[in-house]
Amino acid sequence: MGIWIAPAGLVAVAAWLGFTYNRLVALRNQVQNAWRQIDVQLRRRHDLIPNLVETVRGVMRFEQDTLTAVIEARNAAARAQGVAEVNVAERGLSEALGRLFALAEAYPELKSNQNARALQEELTTTENRIAFARQLYNDLVMRYNTAQETVPSNLVARGMGAQPAVYFEAAPTEREAPRVDLAIR
Amino acid sequence: MDLYAQQVRNRRLTWLLFIGFALLLGAVGLVADAALGTGGTFWLGGRAWPLPLFTALAVASATLAASGTYLAGDRVVLATMRARPLDPARPAERMLGNVVEEVAIAAGLPAPAAFVAPEPAPNALATGRSPERASIVVTEGLLGAMTRAELAAVVAHEMGHVRNADIRLMTTVAVLLGSIALLCDVLLRARVLGTGDRRRRGTFAALAVIAAVVAPLIARLMALALSRTREFEADRTAAELTRDPLALARALAKLGANEVPVRRGGPQVAPLFIVAPRLRGDTARRDVFRLFATHPPLAERIARLEAMGYARAERREDVAPAHP
Numbered sequence: 001m002g003i004w005i006a007p008a009g010l011v012a013v014a015a016w017l018g019f020t021y022n023r024l025v026a027l028r029n030q031v032q033n034a035w036r037q038i039d040v041q042l043r044r045r046h047d048l049i050p051n052l053v054e055t056v057r058g059v060m061r062f063e064q065d066t067l068t069a070v071i072e073a074r075n076a077a078a079r080a081q082g083v084a085e086v087n088v089a090e091r092g093l094s095e096a097l098g099r100l101f102a103l104a105e106a107y108p109e110l111k112s113n114q115n116a117r118a119l120q121e122e123l124t125t126t127e128n129r130i131a132f133a134r135q136l137y138n139d140l141v142m143r144y145n146t147a148q149e150t151v152p153s154n155l156v157a158r159g160m161g162a163q164p165a166v167y168f169e170a171a172p173t174e175r176e177a178p179r180v181d182l183a184i185r
Numbered sequence: 186m187d188l189y190a191q192q193v194r195n196r197r198l199t200w201l202l203f204i205g206f207a208l209l210l211g212a213v214g215l216v217a218d219a220a221l222g223t224g225g226t227f228w229l230g231g232r233a234w235p236l237p238l239f240t241a242l243a244v245a246s247a248t249l250a251a252s253g254t255y256l257a258g259d260r261v262v263l264a265t266m267r268a269r270p271l272d273p274a275r276p277a278e279r280m281l282g283n284v285v286e287e288v289a290i291a292a293g294l295p296a297p298a299a300f301v302a303p304e305p306a307p308n309a310l311a312t313g314r315s316p317e318r319a320s321i322v323v324t325e326g327l328l329g330a331m332t333r334a335e336l337a338a339v340v341a342h343e344m345g346h347v348r349n350a351d352i353r354l355m356t357t358v359a360v361l362l363g364s365i366a367l368l369c370d371v372l373l374r375a376r377v378l379g380t381g382d383r384r385r386r387g388t389f390a391a392l393a394v395i396a397a398v399v400a401p402l403i404a405r406l407m408a409l410a411l412s413r414t415r416e417f418e419a420d421r422t423a424a425e426l427t428r429d430p431l432a433l434a435r436a437l438a439k440l441g442a443n444e445v446p447v448r449r450g451g452p453q454v455a456p457l458f459i460v461a462p463r464l465r466g467d468t469a470r471r472d473v474f475r476l477f478a479t480h481p482p483l484a485e486r487i488a489r490l491e492a493m494g495y496a497r498a499e500r501r502e503d504v505a506p507a508h509p
Contacts, residue, residue: 037290121276124333125283132291135428 020156027144031165034137035083038168041129042077042090048122049074049097055119056100059109066103070096083166091169134168141165191418192350199354206361207247213368214243216391250364258356259312259320261363262457266310266449268300268322277328281336285321288340291426292348297321301328306445310457311343314353321347330439338423338433342459345422351415355457362456416480420490430490437490441483 053067060067073089073096080089110116145164148157217239254261271278282299289296297311297319307327313319321343323336331339346352424430437460446463455462461480 034293037293041290118276121280121283125280125287128283128287128337129290132287132426135291136293 017156020153021160024144024147024153024157024160024162027140027147028162028165031137031140031144034133034140035168038130038133038137041126041133042086045093045126045130046074046078048119048126049093052119052123055113055115056104056107056110059107059113060103063100063103066096066100070100072096083168087166087169138167141167195350195354199357202354202357202361203247203251206251206364207244209365210243210247210368211240213392214240250361254357254360255314258353258360259314259318261360262310262312262356262454263300263320263322265363265454266300266302266304266322268302268320271299271301280333281323281328281340284333284337284340288337288344288426291341292344294344294348297344297347299323301325302449304448306447306462307331307440307443308447308458308460308462309339309343310454310459311346311352312356312359312457313347314356315350316347319347319352326443326445327440331436332432334427334429334432335436335439337427338429338436339459341423341426342419342433344426345419346415348422349415349418351419359454359457416486417489420486421493424490424493430493434487434490437483437487441487 049070053071057067070093073093077086077089077093080086104110147153148162148164214237218237271282273279273282278301281301285299286296294316297313297316298321300320300322302322302324304324305326307324307330309321309323309327311319311321321340323339327339328336346355420430420433423433427433440460444463458480460483
């Protein structure tokens with residue numbers, strides 16, 4: 001009877017190791033996949049911005065500096081690589097867009113512009129998609145990091161050299177009411 | 186509840202429904218065979234085998250209905266609602282398409298196909314057999330009544346049914362319920378034929394008993410299968426996805442205030458809807474379905490949503506009303 005205790009214990013430990021390893025790998029892959037989803041949505045935003053600037057350029061012709069700043073921030077964001085860099089670049093883009101939308105309020109012509117209204121729906125859905133993709137990503141990052149830090153899975157995580165994933169923060173301007181209301185009141 | 190446990194339970198209940206349905210049809214066939222003496226024989230391997238004609242027919246049609254429900258149950262529901270694909274030229278429907286994709290991103294699932302039903306009563310439903318093959322139907326009445334955030338909340342509730350694997354079970358219930366209602370009608374009308382000799386009268390009386398007693402009993406079992414916790418769970422999932430339980434509370438309040446009855450769908454599709462629809466008229470079938478209370482009281486659902494901790498929403502949809 002006693003002779004079986006040691007082998008049974010070994011088998012149990014091996015099974016636990018395998019299970020924990022697989023869970024960590026699955027979580028890491030989910031985090032990576034969620035990041036790719038954010039990337040898709042950010043690209044959608046980048047594609048939309050030239051269109052936005054073209055639509056408002058005629059009306060907002062005295063705001064060239066702001067429009068140029070938006071385009072530059074957009075190009076910088078499109079070039080950014082990796083979570084940390086994208087974080088900074090997207091925050092810059094959000095701030096530039098925020099200034100543009102604030103100025104747009106002074107132009108009632110935009111409110112009756114059919115193009116601007118359609119564009120508003122596109123911008124709203126894009127901002128929501130980014131927010132939801134970020135929400136999913138951050139939830140997964142939290143689960144992955146928690147698994148790496150808590151006993152006993154932290155032992156396996158250290159053994160496989162797992163690195164904590166980086167959260168994707170919301171820009172400070174985005175956290176308040178975002179202003180995507182250039183056309184409709 | 187544990188997501189996996191709910192999926193296992195849903196699968197088991199679906200099987201139970203199919204078996205119950207087959208037994209019901211089998212009972213009808215057996216009564217008919219015994220009374221009418223239609224048990225024929227056929228020859229196989231030099232031996233005579235009994236062939237209960239109506240029983241065989243009943244079992245065959247039960248199998249057919251079950252596999253049809255699995256393969257095309259969602260299409261039956263979509264056709265019943267006269268659901269049509271979105272028209273991107275209409276701003277409200279374009280917005281619905283966007284909202285469905287947004288909520289799918291939040292859930293980390295493929296976006297379901299979105300449909301609009303030409304129905305003035307505000308309501309919504311989800312159908313399908315897996316997250317990969319799911320459909321969400323929104324009535325025109327709902328599209329006209331909700332803000333963007335409320336629409337997202339309703340869609341997220343339906344996405345909850347998709348994610349929690351409720352849709353296949355609910356679709357099965359809707360389609361089998363429709364079949365049973367049809368069977369009831371046929372059997373109750375068949376009684377008129379039973380005016381001949383005593384034996385035939387007896388048979389049709391027995392069939393009428395099945396129609397009047399057993400079928401509603403099965404329907405009641407189905408209602409129990411769709412326990413009310415399902416709706417609470419979907420509400421909770423919606424709050425988790427949108428982080429905005431108050432938007433769903435507002436949407437439910439609007440749906441509760443509705444007085445317009447549904448035109449299509451009727452009682453069979455009722456368990457699929459986000460809130461129990463108002464039914465029109467007083468058909469005989471309606472009494473059978475009154476046994477159901479598939480949806481918990483709206484006031485309780487709203488109270489639970491309002492109590493949820495996510496009250497500080499991060500969302501931004503309410504910037505624009507759906508219909509400016």
